[in-house]
Amino acid sequence: MNTIFADVRSALYLPASNARAIEKARGLPCDMVILDLEDAVKPDDKQAAREAAVAAVAEGFGPRIAAIRLNGSDSVWHADDVAAVRASHAAVVVLPKVESAAEATRVADAVGKPLFAMIETPAGVLAAVGIAAAHGVAGLIAGSNDLAATLRLPPDAGRAPLALSLQTIVLAARAAGIVALDGVWNRLADLDGLAEDARAGRATGFDGKTLIHPNHIAPANTAFGPTPAELEDARALVEAATGGAERFRDRMIETMHVDAAKRLIARGER
Numbered sequence: 628m629n630t631i632f633a634d635v636r637s638a639l640y641l642p643a644s645n646a647r648a649i650e651k652a653r654g655l656p657c658d659m660v661i662l663d664l665e666d667a668v669k670p671d672d673k674q675a676a677r678e679a680a681v682a683a684v685a686e687g688f689g690p691r692i693a694a695i696r697l698n699g700s701d702s703v704w705h706a707d708d709v710a711a712v713r714a715s716h717a718a719v720v721v722l723p724k725v726e727s728a729a730e731a732t733r734v735a736d737a738v739g740k741p742l743f744a745m746i747e748t749p750a751g752v753l754a755a756v757g758i759a760a761a762h763g764v765a766g767l768i769a770g771s772n773d774l775a776a777t778l779r780l781p782p783d784a785g786r787a788p789l790a791l792s793l794q795t796i797v798l799a800a801r802a803a804g805i806v807a808l809d810g811v812w813n814r815l816a817d818l819d820g821l822a823e824d825a826r827a828g829r830a831t832g833f834d835g836k837t838l839i840h841p842n843h844i845a846p847a848n849t850a851f852g853p854t855p856a857e858l859e860d861a862r863a864l865v866e867a868a869t870g871g872a873e874r875f876r877d878r879m880i881e882t883m884h885v886d887a888a889k890r891l892i893a894r895g896e897r
């Protein structure tokens with residue numbers, strides 16, 4: 628797995644048509660920015676947003692990974708997006724509503740950049756294993772709003788009815804050795820709800836979370852940690868382990884626990 632991508636705890640979307648948000652993002656503590664050309668941008672603003680995204684990634688976002696989300700493969704804007712992003716300084720391209728491995732590879736090849744495929748339709752979930760393994764795909768992103776809509780869930784249905792889809796996304800990403808990012812939290816001011824949602828995402832196995840607002844960054848960074856307590860525990864576990872099954876702090880540990888602790892320590896140190 629590419630550790631640059633594996634260390635993404637917080638990936639902030641912003642409409643590429645919003646100059647203030649672009650400027651603001653350069654000072655925010657997120658690990659990745661996703662300049663959106665798709666749903667956050669009105670049809671009349673698509674061309675200006677595309678030009679603004681290309682200019683913004685040329686100027687850079689400091690240590691943050693800069694990604695551009697294209698309009699979908701079947702949209703009238705897609706071909707122009709691909710041409711612009713191919714020639715841009717974006718490190719990553721995000722493709723929404725991916726439903727096949729062939730679609731993901733075609734776009735990854737066309738832009739010549741690592742591609743994060745959004746899984747946000749029932750067909751996308753059912754094809755996720757192949758999409759994750761497709762040439763050029765470096766990550767999967769859960770699109771929980773579109774997923775809820777296409778599954779015809781009632782408003783505010785929460786994570787429970789999405790559990791199988793979200794777990795499938797993580798399974799597919801893990802089997803392919805790539806990154807998995809959780810979907811967004813829509814409630815702008817409910818930071819306790821966000822913290823719980825982010826913890827649930829980490830517990831599902833996601834590496835990090837996509838976000839829509841600057842206030843959502845700190846809770847995501849905390850949830851996807853590792854926390855000081857987790858680091859202390861991991862370091863003590865590695866120090867204590869002698870091999871085979873043994874007792875550590877009133878629990879059984881074996882090789883896989885030592886390996887997981889080492890991964891956590893490495894992530895924390897990075």
Ligand SMILES: CC(C)(COP(=O)(O)OP(=O)(O)OC[C@H]1O[C@@H](n2cnc3c(N)ncnc32)[C@H](O)[C@@H]1OP(=O)(O)O)[C@@H](O)C(=O)NCCC(=O)NCCSC(=O)C[C@H](O)C(=O)O
Nearest residue numbers: 640641642647648651652663667770771772773839840841
């Ligand atoms: C949701 C918003 C439209 C709310 O905007 P606003 O009411 O302006 O927020 P605030 O007044 O609280 O903003 C405070 C300051 O923060 C800046 N800001 C706000 N949002 C962002 C952002 N995303 N990135 C950077 N900066 C941001 C404001 O400019 C204010 O700055 P200041 O002037 O200094 O006070 C807005 O938050 C927003 O547009 N969010 C992103 C929306 C988006 O990109 N959506 C597309 C992806 S979500 C999705 O659909 C995922 C997936 O496809 C799915 O299906 O689930």
Ligand SMILES: [Mg+2]
Nearest residue numbers: 747770772773
């Ligand atoms: Mg979506």
